[in-house]
Amino acid sequence: xxxxINDFIQIEIVSMFISAALPLFxxxxxxxxxxxxxxxxxSAFMQDRxxxxxxxxxxxxxxxxxxxxxxQKEDIVAEKNDxxxxxxxxxxxxxxxxxxxxxxPFSSKYIGSHTEVGIFxxxxxxxxxxxxxxxxxxxxxxxxxxxGAMRSAAQIISYExxxxxxxxAMIMFTGTMSLDAMSQQxxxxxxxxxxxxxxxxxxLKIVLTPFMISGxxxxxxxxxxxxxRVPFDIPEAESELVSGFHTxxxxxxxxxxxxxxxxxxxxxxxxxxxxxxGGYQSPFGYIxxxxxxxxxxxxxxxxxxxxxxxxxxxxxxxxxxTLPRLRVDQLMTICWKYLIPYSFLNLIVIGIxxxx
Amino acid sequence: MDxxxxxxxxxxxxxxxxxxxxxxxxxxxxxxxxxxxTLFGIAGxxxxxGADFLAVVQIMVYVGGILILLLFGVxxxxxxxxxxxxxxxxxxxxxxxxxxxxxxxxASIMVKTQWQTESAKIPFTTSYALxxxxxxxxxxIFEILGILLLIAxxxxxxxxxxxxxx
Numbered sequence: 001x002x003x004x005i006n007d008f009i010q011i012e013i014v015s016m017f018i019s020a021a022l023p024l025f026x027x028x029x030x031x032x033x034x035x036x037x038x039x040x041x042x043s044a045f046m047q048d049r050x051x052x053x054x055x056x057x058x059x060x061x062x063x064x065x066x067x068x069x070x071x072q073k074e075d076i077v078a079e080k081n082d083x084x085x086x087x088x089x090x091x092x093x094x095x096x097x098x099x100x101x102x103x104x105p106f107s108s109k110y111i112g113s114h115t116e117v118g119i120f121x122x123x124x125x126x127x128x129x130x131x132x133x134x135x136x137x138x139x140x141x142x143x144x145x146x147x148g149a150m151r152s153a154a155q156i157i158s159y160e161x162x163x164x165x166x167x168x169a170m171i172m173f174t175g176t177m178s179l180d181a182m183s184q185q186x187x188x189x190x191x192x193x194x195x196x197x198x199x200x201x202x203x204l205k206i207v208l209t210p211f212m213i214s215g216x217x218x219x220x221x222x223x224x225x226x227x228x229r230v231p232f233d234i235p236e237a238e239s240e241l242v243s244g245f246h247t248x249x250x251x252x253x254x255x256x257x258x259x260x261x262x263x264x265x266x267x268x269x270x271x272x273x274x275x276x277x278g279g280y281q282s283p284f285g286y287i288x289x290x291x292x293x294x295x296x297x298x299x300x301x302x303x304x305x306x307x308x309x310x311x312x313x314x315x316x317x318x319x320x321x322t323l324p325r326l327r328v329d330q331l332m333t334i335c336w337k338y339l340i341p342y343s344f345l346n347l348i349v350i351g352i353x354x355x356x
Numbered sequence: 357m358d359x360x361x362x363x364x365x366x367x368x369x370x371x372x373x374x375x376x377x378x379x380x381x382x383x384x385x386x387x388x389x390x391x392x393x394t395l396f397g398i399a400g401x402x403x404x405x406g407a408d409f410l411a412v413v414q415i416m417v418y419v420g421g422i423l424i425l426l427l428f429g430v431x432x433x434x435x436x437x438x439x440x441x442x443x444x445x446x447x448x449x450x451x452x453x454x455x456x457x458x459x460x461x462x463a464s465i466m467v468k469t470q471w472q473t474e475s476a477k478i479p480f481t482t483s484y485a486l487x488x489x490x491x492x493x494x495x496x497i498f499e500i501l502g503i504l505l506l507i508a509x510x511x512x513x514x515x516x517x518x519x520x521x522x
Contacts, residue, residue, distance in 0.1 A: 013359050117412045124412045127420030131392050134427050153428055
């Protein structure tokens, strides 16, 4: 993508900037419009309700109506709030989740930035989200907000460890940190995906597959916890903390937190997809290749990537409306007593098999 | 002036100005948040030097780890957040001597070092070479650092878990 833009503009750094920023307009905003509605429809379906159905055909314009409503809302900043930090926080949170999209490979022709440190960059830059949440929670000058922010930070820094360990194992296995290169390696058919042992053959593949599947589950669980979704949503547990760190936010600032949450949901899906589920590779080979139309291949890849990502988003919604919320001690037990030891075991086994 | 120069100066300005506010701000939480921008600006400078891996490590370790823990500590200890810190000047003479020595040492290093002035080719990735030298040439230092961090971790845990004596 960068090359195409560079041909037009001829200024290296400006075209890099545009190509890295483009996912916001081509992807995150339409996705959020769709996902908010999908969440409500999925929840309605799971709970045997109808869900929003008044605005537009079966309620498809519901999110647009919600946004129009949010724009009109008064932007309330309470008197005892820390004005500056309170105003910066939503944008910092959104910047963190938006910046992560720069290294996500949507297809072999479209990735925001061809950086070599892809997945590592995504893990690092999402720490801006934690800083933003802490900032918002503290600046709200409200005990529920502060408690929510504290819980969120504790949760995110704990679950960063299993995430990093699984990702480290996969970096050793694939020999690259770039999500684009990882996707390229898992080429062609679904039995070459990393979750089924990648390109290893014979007995090694059979030995490797259970560890890959457990790695996949650990990565999915811990990234889910990092984006504060149910069952890990104790930072905004409605029944205990009103709504956690964004209790005091209204109007568009609240919308920024909301948008960031949905962007994060897709980012989780995208990371899991690119690392384990073959990235943008199709499970059965490409139509474009078999009928000899090569320009069709990147479009198919885009389709497969978003399809897998959206499926993972659906799984997150499914979990949200199925599982109850964890208690704080259960949350820490899961992380420190189960996920971290297992991910260490995973790291060692995958490392040994990679060396063989 | 090149576009890269402008970006360099923007990052440098971000780093310096926020570092100034870290030191002079009366509110400790504000200082901590200004530190976020300082560390981020330094990461930006690393990127401009072509050290992509180092920049990401900078964000990961300092912003994602240290700063968050710092904020955590500051916020969880009540009574710190509302106390205004004294930022007056004391011990001017010893401070001036130490700063003078330090600045002199830095300046002499800057002047004396034979800098490579030819425009070096920025490598496509630095992580391969870094990893290679970490486990071959500098493996002893790497291991010692690992043990040091482990000791710090165990020490922190044992202090935190010390049972109250009756």
